Amino acid sequence: MGVLKSGSLFLIFAVSLYPVSVLLLTNPWLQRHALYAHKIHSGFWHDVNKPESFGFAAHQVTPFNVSTPDNEVLYAWHILPLATVAANRDALAASDPLDQTLPLQLLKSDPKVRVVINFHGNAGHVAQGWRTDTYRALSNQPHTHIFTVDYRGFGRSTGSPTEQGLIIDGRALVHYVLSLGIRPSRIVILGQSLGTAVATSVGLSFAHPTSDLLPQTATDESPKQMVFRSIILVAPFSSLPDLLLSYRIGGLIPVLAPLRHSPFLVRMISKHILDTWPTGLRLSAYVSSAAAVPASKTNGAGNVHILHARDDQDIAFAQTEKLFAMATGREIEVLPLGKRDVEMQGKVKVRVEMLEYGMHNRVVTYAPVQLAVMRAFEGI
Template sequence: MALASIIKKAYYTLFFGILFYFSALLALTNPTLQRHVLYVHKLHSSAWFSPNEPEQFGFAKNQVQPFNFTTPDHEVIYAWHILPLGLYAKHETALLQQPSGCAEDITKSLAFQLLRGEPDSKLIINFHGNAGNVAQGWRTDSYRTLSDGSTSNIHILAIDYRGFGLSTGFPTEDGLIIDGVAAVDWAMQVAKVPASRIVILGQSLGTGVTTGVVEQFAKRGIDFAGVVLVAGFSAIPDLLTKYSIAGYIPILSPIGPYPRLKKILRDCVVDKWLSTERLANFVRLSKRVRLFIIHSKNDPEIPWTESEALFAAAANATTDGGMEVGLFNKMKARSTIDTGDGTFISTWKAGGDKIIREEILAYGHHSRILTYAPVALAALKAFDFEG
């Protein structure tokens, strides 16, 4: 009787577990709920740690200038302008006398004047991943990694998309791309930093934003100093059965063996983030390309093979009609350096002035990789720092 009771309880547990799982999948066909799950924008630390006090995240006093700008569709986007530490050191006394907190008018701040007034100022525009805010997790460490060089003149602009952190609105795919385009327009039109001195850097979800943004500017005929994609993905529908929350919860992998169910769920995805298509279009439309794709093999959330797909899409876009898979793999192998432990660097150079580089690292996980030297090195190479 005891064994029968155990079997019965196990049966009911399994039954209700399966019922709950498929009920949750059905609920996720609701666009609003689906976007909450995709963007996780309500999960952030702003209630406990104010991004308006950047010093608590390890920055020097007034090294970071928080401010807001407005998008064409009237959302208010919260942003950080982070000064390079070497430049900060030269102007520390004056910067310490500046008001702290979110600037009412960013153009009146000394930090802004140092960005706009220096003819050799360079700017990395950073688009972060889902969840959290501009000051969360490894993000602040990554800003310091990119700007801490003693002779660096690289400023950082980091934004919270609509609905994230202290920004207004609710996130959608089109909306986030509008936010990204507005950030670049602010840099070029207000701060007067030309595209030739701007690198666009995106991580995770931010790589989708980045591909959407650079495609829009390629349509305008504008080329940037470089584009860096870290821990990226090809498209949300293709990622569905591969992605794991925090590396531990593979939400949709159980439906992988069922093509029909998989197709139904793919069709229900409202924000598809077709990054490979946008990246290929960006490469085709641009006259000059410096594209860096970086991923770690031990990424527990997005498989590194997703960056392989991004590299293939970008490289194929440099030829008319693309290439047959066998030929592409053969050409890629010729320009690939084996760096050990199954890692490698592939460099694709096409006619004109297009260079695409893929670097697969052994370590870095999903977010910590932002603080690793190859990411900063990619930005330096994009700015044509040699050596």
Template sequence: MLGTTPFVQRHSILYAHKFYQFWQDSDQPQNWGFARNQVTSFHLPTEDGESIHAWHILPLPVYRQHEEALQVQQTGHCADVTASESFRILKEDPTAKLIVYLHGNAGHLPSVVRAPSFHMYTATSNYHVLAIDYRGFGTSSGSPTEDGLILDGCAALRFALETAGLPPDRIVIVGHSLGSAVAAGAAERYARVHGVDFAGVIMVASFSNLSDMLSGYAIAGLVPILKPLRSYPRILRLVLGCLVDRWESAQRLRNMVSIVHRSNTEDGGEDKTAAHKYEGHSSDTNAPRRHLRLSLIHAADDNDIPCIEDDKIFATVVGPLVRNEAGKELSPPELLALKEQRTNHLGKGAFVSEWRDGNVTIRQERFPHGGHNDIVLFPPVLLEMMRIFEEAAQRP
């Protein structure tokens, strides 16, 4: 079966990164309706030597303030982004807020709903957007792997933190579909290795792990990948056992919850100074040093990745926060009953569940419409960005 080979998995099924519109020049963002030099197109280095394509998109209200200087810049690919006017605007603004956007599989930076979503996020807000093409996608070098894409996400975060100099509480990570798994991997690595907590992580149309996702996934909602094998569990297990990439997003997010929860309830051996490595804005040594705001947004009518995947993630990540009298995690029915107490039903198939425990907030929103792609254009995503930045501004 061809689908069990690593080459076919990575080049056709999982990433489809060769679905790149060669007749579209992504170094000319004006072709997608952006103002002249509203978008700076450049490349970022990764830890392992790849070069990934990136867009820095200015919010229009900020662009208008600097329009004259931006208009006279040369358009096209920017060889040194740090010398650009747009970078200067980002770096020198002490109030700048940044969305690090990690897109789904197939296509390149402006494909599908990506360019329209960037327009929506920047049209009226003051939010900058940094979006990347993973290795092998668009004009980025290399070939996609799970570890590689996580390094690509980390390269974007490192650029925001170290090159642009933004504190983590002014950065929100947004991942859509495959990008949600990249977001989970990159955010977990920064929390675990660097002790850095961002303002928030938004997972849109996400999945708990690749095995579960492929079991119910259908390309464009029409062509099932492994769903027909559900009637043959032994064959299904054999095929899933051949996956070269696993994308255990729910477990990675659970790790983040455990790190933050443990550091705020006991010593736990954590380096409590690491969390402020990039901040320097808080002098209150008694304030909790770690936090996590995780947001799960899914459309009820998503025919590509079933919305129940968010239910699985929610149950997995809440686990470390609650125990029964015997000190064990709650059973699924017990956890579901507690979740129901924290759920606001908003009509057929729509609800918001929010679980708060100290500095950990897990929020799940099921929106009635939006399918798999259009959901990134719908109000829940931008509204959640606003909530996250507002909450981050109120932290000590």
């Protein structure tokens, strides 16, 4: 009886805490800290300025800073292809590991250069969790350089995260890569989880710089329309309010799921969500805008590749199904596990790849993601 009584008291306590927790999350400061979790990271005991401690070859990674138009300073990494490191081992060994000069020379002098701009998920920093496994796997592809950045407020970057701010940060990194003389057709934008919302927003901001779906300050004063080789989205979501109706923290603790049968309560809470990240609407606008760019300017670029694991306990595969429907106007039928690919044919191809395994975070390190990058660059 004592155990039952204790269990009942715990259940009552947990249930009574839920409305209090939801109410607290309407506070802007608490809401953004819960959403971005940018203060939860291993930077207190892991030195991101020592990439070798994360399994990279000596001088393979160069840390550097990117400045944003609103005066934030972002911490970033440039990861060299492993083959390039091997071919230039002595020269790299004689250089300062924090000096960008030689790594950038190696990038600019490669006529076959490829660049992957990576946008990671929430929490942590550029070297947290499975992220370094992703960079190492991609760097095994010849001529493939990886650039990744910590958004404002993350890791060693200054500022505090907001939806508008992260879009500015993403654009700042892309502009930095473009300033090196890299053509858009040689750039793949890769995002995972929250990074898919950033990647889609950044892609739209270049394909349609004046889109009403973007914060005005996230675009340039003199925008130039362009599309990149491909946008690859791993474990995406259609919008934050929609995601929160099914999202469970750690796959266990529901956020708004208990309220989903009360449209009134959902509307009331949704009004207080500051950063909505409407990825479905933005991806739809991107597909339309990219399709309108003259073929002579795209050179076959602009396609979208979405990958999602069936066993993802954080963001359900249903989010990808909804995202695809919003982007293409088509519904994905219930996919048998034996069928992995769905393609939307047209000037801009939207490809969906359903994976049986990978969970939410580890999936970005899996071979299908590396193949998606390879297919994007090689046009297969």
